[in-house]
Amino acid sequence: MATETLKKMTGDEMIALTKQHTLFEWSAQSKVDPIPVARAKGIYFWTPEGKRFIDFNSQLMCVNIGHGDERVIHAIQEQAAVLAYANPFMATEPRARLGAKLARIAPGDIDVFFFTNGGAEANENAIKLARLYTGRHKILARYRSYHGATAGSMMLTGDPRRWASEPGMPGVVHVLDPYHGIERGWDSAEESLAMLEEIIELEGPKTIAAFVLESVTGTNGVLIPPDGYMQGVRALCTKHGILMICDEVMAGFGRTGEWFAIDHWKVVPDLLCMAKGLTSAYVPLGAVGMRRAIADHFKDKVFYGGLTYNSHPLGCAAALATLQVYEDDKLIENARKMGTVMKGLMADLAKRHPSVGAARSIGLFGLIELVRDRAKKTPLAPFNGTSDEMAALAKFFRQEGLYTFVRWHTFFTNPPLCVTEAELREAFAIIDRGLEITDRAVK
Numbered sequence: 081m082a083t084e085t086l087k088k089m090t091g092d093e094m095i096a097l098t099k100q101h102t103l104f105e106w107s108a109q110s111k112v113d114p115i116p117v118a119r120a121k122g123i124y125f126w127t128p129e130g131k132r133f134i135d136f137n138s139q140l141m142c143v144n145i146g147h148g149d150e151r152v153i154h155a156i157q158e159q160a161a162v163l164a165y166a167n168p169f170m171a172t173e174p175r176a177r178l179g180a181k182l183a184r185i186a187p188g189d190i191d192v193f194f195f196t197n198g199g200a201e202a203n204e205n206a207i208k209l210a211r212l213y214t215g216r217h218k219i220l221a222r223y224r225s226y227h228g229a230t231a232g233s234m235m236l237t238g239d240p241r242r243w244a245s246e247p248g249m250p251g252v253v254h255v256l257d258p259y260h261g262i263e264r265g266w267d268s269a270e271e272s273l274a275m276l277e278e279i280i281e282l283e284g285p286k287t288i289a290a291f292v293l294e295s296v297t298g299t300n301g302v303l304i305p306p307d308g309y310m311q312g313v314r315a316l317c318t319k320h321g322i323l324m325i326c327d328e329v330m331a332g333f334g335r336t337g338e339w340f341a342i343d344h345w346k347v348v349p350d351l352l353c354m355a356k357g358l359t360s361a362y363v364p365l366g367a368v369g370m371r372r373a374i375a376d377h378f379k380d381k382v383f384y385g386g387l388t389y390n391s392h393p394l395g396c397a398a399a400l401a402t403l404q405v406y407e408d409d410k411l412i413e414n415a416r417k418m419g420t421v422m423k424g425l426m427a428d429l430a431k432r433h434p435s436v437g438a439a440r441s442i443g444l445f446g447l448i449e450l451v452r453d454r455a456k457k458t459p460l461a462p463f464n465g466t467s468d469e470m471a472a473l474a475k476f477f478r479q480e481g482l483y484t485f486v487r488w489h490t491f492f493t494n495p496p497l498c499v500t501e502a503e504l505r506e507a508f509a510i511i512d513r514g515l516e517i518t519d520r521a522v523k
């Protein structure tokens with residue numbers, strides 16, 4: 081059979097054919113305006129025509145080690161050559177090694193893992209584990225959160241992406257966060273914990289299986305909890321026999337300058353959900369980690385959960401190589417060090433640009449909230465909406481070759497953890513110029 085060499089597509093061809101035959105997520109299809117991507121290396125990616133972008137969002141806050149790392153690529157290639165797939169009832173070497181490795185880096189006695197295809201499925205299985213273990217039904221979750229788009233995880237999700245899927249899985253009760261938006265600001269840890277305990281009492285503690293929360297909230301605002309909040313949540317959960325589920329799909333694997341964000345507060349959750357940075361998205365893989373007591377419960381009781389691609393050898397091999405890169409290149413230390421540089425750059429923007437209403441970060445996990453009135457802190461776009469100014473800022477970033485998420489009145493600063501100080505400064509110089517656009521909207 082003759083083999084045909086396919087001509088490489090242009091960016092426009094890629095876009096046209098992609099739009100014709102594939103569906104883009106979270107979008108009305110006529111509104112999507114994708115960037116065609118041909119290749120990527122380190123903190124950069126390129127279009128087929130050679131336009132370079134700084135990846136200041138690590139794609140979807142997931143390519144933590146940076147693009148094109150040969151060590152991970154080789155590990156995937158080697159695993160594919162030896163054993164691309166084995167079903168989940170088999171034992172394989174990458175699965176065995178990855179479970180043991182994660183047990184060493186996860187907090188406390190979290191040392192058993194169930195592997196999934198991604199973050200939403202990690203949360204789905206965490207709910208199953210919590211319900212089976214406690215024999216209780218309800219799940220508490222927070223409004224300012226995203227937990228994934230599968231049926232159950234969508235109902236855990238607090239942000240407006242949930243609305244279109246309602247009514248869904250019953251039994252989820254949403255609670256308020258310590259943060260109430262830029263105009264109202266933060267509750268103290270004590271105030272927020274008092275509200276939480278009141279809801280637990282009103283719902284009936286013995287009906288609640290788990291409280292699921294992002295250790296540092298991601299897309300809903302890089303919300304870093306006040307000191308004492310996580311310890312207080314842990315204490316309340318323990319007091320009432322409720323499992324604490326930390327969703328670290330976005331915040332895990334060095335993003336905040338620790339292996340896991342919860343490590344900042346020295347708290348051990350009962351279940352820990354992860355994905356994204358686990359393989360730095362080189363191939364899909366998620367996991368839910370559980371404390372020993374929960375794992376032991378399933379020695380004699382059936383765990384009713386399964387996936388064809390559970391513990392996929394390619395995913396496990398990619399994760400092992402990725403974890404080695406974090407260690408060999410000291411990327412978590414770098415996130416801490418570059419995080420300090422980034423904090424300084426963000427504070428400098430806040431000082432000089434009247435449209436910057438808030439700038440916060442932890443490690444290399446950062447976000448800026450823009451306002452049109454600095455005294456009243458009126459956001460530059462409404463809740464769940466956009467504005468001409470935010471659209472103009474997004475357009476400017478794209479023209480200038482800076483890729484990041486622009487959402488409502490906010491934008492993110494989440495580079496890969498291998499970023500250098502010079503690269504950070506290069507990106508912030510573009511942001512600095514972009515903010516001249518939004519400054520013009522300030523009264």
Ligand SMILES: Cc1ncc(COP(=O)(O)O)c(C=O)c1O
Pocket residue numbers: 197198199200201203226227228229294298299327328329330331355356366
């Ligand atoms: C905190 C959090 N949880 C869960 C998910 C869902 O992960 P996935 O898209 O891999 O299903 C995400 C995705 O962005 C996330 O940020």
